[in-house]
Amino acid sequence: MADDALSSVNSLVSSLNASINNAVEAIKKSQSNQAVGDVKEFSKTVKKSALTTAGGATDIGVISKNTTRLNVASTLAPNDKVDFYKFKVVTSGELTMGQVGDDGVHVQLMNRLGRVMADSDPKAGDNYTAFKKLQAGNLSVDKGDYTLRVTRDKGQSDKDPKNYAMQLVMGNYSQDYDTVAKQPAKGDTGLTLTTGQQAMLDGLNQAIGSMNSIPTGQTGTQKLMGSFSLFV
Numbered sequence: 001m002a003d004d005a006l007s008s009v010n011s012l013v014s015s016l017n018a019s020i021n022n023a024v025e026a027i028k029k030s031q032s033n034q035a036v037g038d039v040k041e042f043s044k045t046v047k048k049s050a051l052t053t054a055g056g057a058t059d060i061g062v063i064s065k066n067t068t069r070l071n072v073a074s075t076l077a078p079n080d081k082v083d084f085y086k087f088k089v090v091t092s093g094e095l096t097m098g099q100v101g102d103d104g105v106h107v108q109l110m111n112r113l114g115r116v117m118a119d120s121d122p123k124a125g126d127n128y129t130a131f132k133k134l135q136a137g138n139l140s141v142d143k144g145d146y147t148l149r150v151t152r153d154k155g156q157s158d159k160d161p162k163n164y165a166m167q168l169v170m171g172n173y174s175q176d177y178d179t180v181a182k183q184p185a186k187g188d189t190g191l192t193l194t195t196g197q198q199a200m201l202d203g204l205n206q207a208i209g210s211m212n213s214i215p216t217g218q219t220g221t222q223k224l225m226g227s228f229s230l231f232v
Contacts, residue, residue, distance in 0.1 A: 034173075041178070045182060052081060074163075075164070083181070089146060090143055093170045
């Protein structure tokens with residue numbers, strides 16, 4: 001039974017990886033932007049943050065006009081409500097975004113202040129018009145930091161996984177960057193300690209260790225004298 005379960009899991013993982021790879025290749029072929037010279041290709045596989053805010057966005061790279069193209073592929077797993085991706089634009093120009101994957105995926109482009117600039121929801125008015133421009137390569141953007149927010153369309157069940165891949169480019173490109181974003185590690189809270197917080201935690205752990213090493217059955221004076229080591 002255990003072997004059957006493991007085989008089933010391995011099969012699911014293999015199918016997911018194949019789906020992601022196919023999505024990336026499909027989106028590359030669908031774009032009209034041209035490669036310049038011998039394209040240098042780079043790829044990375046990362047784990048998404050467990051945070052469900054833009055602060056936990058996965059970094060997918062830098063957009064430079066006529067230089068870089070960014071590709072990202074992932075899955076909204078069951079009960080995974082939102083994914084965030086951040087990227088930096090270093091040259092102003094007209095941005096193009098392509099998208100492939102399962103139906104029912106909702107994509108929004110936001111600026112560094114969190115304002116929605118383009119929205120794939122047909123009911124989003126001007127933001128939907130901007131999204132169509134983004135797909136056609138006619139959306140002008142300034143230099144700066146941007147975020148992609150990926151959710152399910154309204155009415156889609158949170159229990160249904162959604163595979164998707166997106167691509168960003170400005171003009172032509174000579175460097176191609178692929179990011180495969182997998183689910184957060186089990187038990188990951190998405191919270192990262194600062195250097196000061198980590199030092200404090202290390203100090204507390206050391207103090208607890210010292211307290212555990214203090215012999216029991218001592219007088220009050222002996223215990224106090226022994227506890228001085230906590231502050232050394």
